[in-house]
Amino acid sequence: MVASESSSSPTPASAGDVTELLLQWSSGSEAALQRLMPFVYDECRRIAERQMRGEREEHTLSPSALVNELYLRLVDQQRTTWSNRAHFFGIAAQLMRRVLVDHARARLAEKRLGGRLVVSLEAADDVATSSPLTDLLGIDEALQRLGQIDPDQLRIVELRFFAGLTVDETAHVLGRSPRTVKREWQLAKAWLFRELSERSMGSE
C-alpha cells in the first residue's frame, strides 16, 4: 500500500522513509530508487570502513552480516515483506561493491603518491605487483564483463563476495534453491578466475 506523498525532505532520514521508498520502488517508482541511493550508499561506506579496520573480538559482526546490519539499521522491520528484503539486499550488495572498489582505487592512488600512509620499501613493491587492492579492481572489472553474459551470476557474486552472504543466505534472498545458487557460484568463480589468470599473464 503506497501512502500518499506529501512534500517530503530531499534526503530521507528515518527508517520509515527508507521503507516507504523501498515500497514505492517495488511498486515501480524509479524516482524512489534514486532518492534511496545516496542514503544507503553513505551507510554502506560507513559500515565498510569499520569492517576494514577489523574488529578482533568475538561476537562482533562478521563481514557476512554487514548487509544485515545495514538492513536492520535502515529498514522499519514491521512494514517490509520478504520480497522487499531481497530487493534491498540486491541494492546493498551493489553499493558495497561500489564502496569497496572506490576505496581500493583511492588507497592505491595514495600509495602511488606516497600519501599519508607509511610506505615501506616492500609496500612500494606492492603497488606494482598484485596486492589485495589490485586484485579487487581486477575482480570488479571482470565481474562487469561477466554481468553482460549472465546478469544472474553477477548478482550472486555481488551478494556473496561483496555483501558477504553465505550460499544459504544468498539463496534465501534470491528465492532460489541453495543447490542452484552453489552451482551458479561455482561457474561464476571459475569464469572469473580464468579471466584474471589470463589477464595477469599479460602486462599490468
Added chain:
Amino acid sequence: MPASASPPPTPPPIPDKAGQRWARIKAVFVEALEVPENERSAFVARACEGDTTLAEEIESLLASEKAAASFLEAPAAGLLGQDAPASPRLEPGTRLGAYEVTAFLSAGGMGEVYRARHTVLGRDVAIKTVSARAAEPKANRRLVREAQHASVLNHPNICTIFEVGDAEGTPFIVMQLVEGRSLRERLHEGLPPLATALRIGSDVADALEHAHRHGIVHRDLKSSNVVLDGTGKAIVLDFGLARRIPQVSTDLSRDSTLTATGALAGTLSHMAPEVLVGGQADARSDVWALGVLLYELVTGELPFTGRTPFETSSAILGEPPRRMSSRVPLALRLVIERCLAKNPNERYQHAADVRSALDAIARRNAWPLVGRLLVSTRWRRLSAWGAAVVLVVAAALAVPRLRARLDSAAPIRISTLAFVPMETDASDSTSLYYAQGITEALIARLGAIADARVLAPASAARAAKTATSRAELAKRLDADAIVEGRLRRSPDRIAVDVRLVEPTRGRVIWSDTYERDTRQVLALQDDIVRALAAEVRLTMRPGAHVQPEPSRAVNPDAYDSYLRGRFEWNKRTKVSLERAVAHFTRAIELDPTYAPAHAALADCYSQFGTQMVGAGSPRDFRPRAAAEAIRALQIDPYSAEAHAALAYVRHYEWQWAEAERGFLRAIELNPSYPYAHLWYANLLMSRRRLDEALHHVRLAQALDPFSLIVNTNVGWVLTIAGRNAEAIAQLRQTLALDSTYVQAHMRLIDPLEALGRFDEARREAEIVVRLTNGSTSAMASLAAIDAAAGRTDDARRELGRLLERARTEYVPPGAVAIVYAKLGDTLDQDLWLMRAYEERSNALAYLLADTTRLWRVDATVRKLIAAVGLQ
C-alpha cells in the same frame, strides 16, 4: 554515484546466440560436476555432441573451478582489511608521558592495553592505546572526549580513568589497573552461587547508576567487560565506548544515526533491540545489557543466540529470551525478563531500581520465613453446604478477637451489600489510599465468593456524599445492608473496625475489629471477608474459590504503590492514567509477584491505546497490556481482573473466541466485577449481538451505577442499536454526573447526527476540542461532523490540518477514515482503514457494528471485515 540497480523481476529476455551458448555451457558444466572426476572429460565430450570449441571451453572452466576453490570465498571487505599495516606493539620501556610501559596485557577492538608505571609516583596503571589501524583524526578526538567524560566517574565498581595523554599524535588513556579475570572467563568454569550472582549484579547495577547520573552511558556492557578483582569485587571496564547521554529526550525513534559517529558500536550479544536497529543508546539499553549479564550469571549462557549474526539479531528483536531453569528463583527471573523487555519503556528505567530489586531478592532469600514468594492457592470444589461449614469453622479459628453481637435479632437474608468508603482517623494520604484500597479489595473478594450483588465503591461513594440518611443511601443503591469501616494505622500495624448496618432502622447487626501486622494486610482482608460472608449468611457460590488460611505476605511498599495506582486509575483521565502506570510499575518493581498490580497495569496500557484517549498506537500499548495480563495470570490464575484484562486485549486483536472465553471466565470468577461485563458488552457489540451487549452493559451499570464510563457505554450501545433518542438521554444523564467527561460528549455526536441535529452535534465536538486542548481525536470528530453536515470546505480544511499534525503526532487512523467516509472519498477512507488495519486499531473491531452508519461499504471494506474475522 552508483549505477541504478536492477528493477524488480521482469521476464527474462529471449536469449540471443551468445546467450544460448552460455546456457549450454552452464547446463553441461553443472551436470559435469555431478559426474565423478575421472569420467568428466568423456561426459563433456558426449554432451557437446562434437562441438570441440564448446567442449574446450567447458573443460577449461572445469579446470579453473578446481583451482578457484578458495577464490572469492572470503568477503571483499576482509580482503581490503588485510591491506592495512599492522600496528606496531609497544615495547617494555617505552615512555608515554610520565608513564613507562612494563608489559603488554591484551589487544582489544580499538587498540592495545599495556601495564605501565608512573615514573615518579611508582603507581601501576593500565594504559590503552589506539591502534594505527583505527587511527583517524575524528575518531581520536572523539575517544579523547569520551575518556574525559568518563574520567569524572569515581566509583568502587568502575575502573577509574586517571588521565588522557598524547604520544606523537596518538592518544592513550591511563586507567586503574585491575588484575583479575573477566566475568566471562570465570563463568566458563562454572556458575557462582546465587548470593554471589546477586551481589555481582547489584554492584554492576550500582556502577551503571553512578555513570548514568553523570550523564554517561556505557553502551558496551558485557561479561568480558566486567572483571572480578582479588577480593571478588566486580569492576566495570571500558567505558571507553561510553558517550554522553544526549540532551534531547530519546524516545523509541528509529532515526538512523547517520550524523552520529561510531555506527553500531557494541557487541551483538549484549545489544538492545532499539540500538540494533540504529537508535540511540541510553540508560535503558544499558539496563538491557545488565539483563543479559544477569542471565549469564545464573545460566552461564546468553539469552539470545543463533548460528549466524542474522539469527542472533532476529532473536534479539523478536524472540523471548531462552527459558531459564526453574532453579532460578521466580522473582529473579521476573527481574531479568523485565530488563530484557523489547520496548525500552517497559524495562526498569533506572539501574538503581534493578539494584533494589536484586537486593530485595537477596534479603528475602536470606530470611525464608518472611514473605514467601509463591502464592499457594488451592482450588476446591465445594458444595454450598460444605462450604458454609468450612467457612464457619475457619472463621471461628481465624478471627482473633471475640465477636460482639450488638443486636440479636433474627438473621437477615441479604442479597445486596453496599460498602461505603472507609473512614480513617489519620488524614495522611497513605491512610486514604489504604482505606479505599481495602474497601475495594473486600468488595472484589466478596464478589468472588458470595452470591450477593456487591456495589462498586465509587458509586457508593457518590451516593454517600449526597445522601442524608442511611435509609436513603440504601434505597438509592438498592442495598439490603451497608458495610461501614474505620481504618487505624501505625507504622507496623493495621486495624480495621467493621460494622454491618441494616439501613431502614439503622441498627448495627454486627461489628468487629481486625488487627494485623502491615505485612499481613492481605490476610486481614481475608479475615474480614470470611466474617462478613458468614455473618450475613451470604450464600456461597458453588465452586467458589476459598482460601481458608492466609497464603502470602506482600511487600508493604509494593502494596502502598498499588493502592496509589488504583486511586489514580479510578479517575480515568489520561494524566491520571499515566500516574497510575507509574505507581503500578513501582509496585511491580518492589514485588514482582503481586498479581493484581500486573492486571491493573495491563488495564492502564489498554486504555492508552484506545481511540478515545489517543495516547499512541495500540501497537505500542497492546503488547504491553497483554504481557502484564499474562504475567498476572501466571501468578494467580483465578484473578477475574487478569482474565478480563487479557480478554480485553484479545478482543482488539480480533481473537473473538478466546476473548469471549476470557470474559466469561472473568464473570464466572467474579460476577460483581463491573469491567468484565462492560468490556464483554463491547465484544458483543463487535459481533453485532446487540441484545446481549445491552444486557451486559446494563449489568455493569447496576453494579457501578455512577461510573462515568459505564454509563457512557450504555449510551454507545443504544446508539449502535439505533435507539438514538434513548442514547442521547442516557448520555446527558451521564454528563449530569460530570459535565467534563470527554467520552460522553464524544459519544453524543453520533446519535445527534443520526437524528439530523447537526448544530448540537457540532457543539459537542467543540466541547471535546476545548476539553482536550485540541487532541487529534477531537479534531477528527470536528472534521467528521462538518463533513456530515455538508460543510465540505471546512471539513477538508480541518482534515488538512490534521494530516499535517500526523507527521509528528499520533492520529488514530480510524478517526481519519471516518472523516473521509463522511466526505465520500471512498479511496482515502479505504487507505486509512488499511492503516488502521495494519496498526490493529480498536476501531476495526467495530467495523461490523458501524457499517450501516459510518462507512461506505465497498470491496475493500468487505475484505477488511473478512480479514478481521467478523463475518
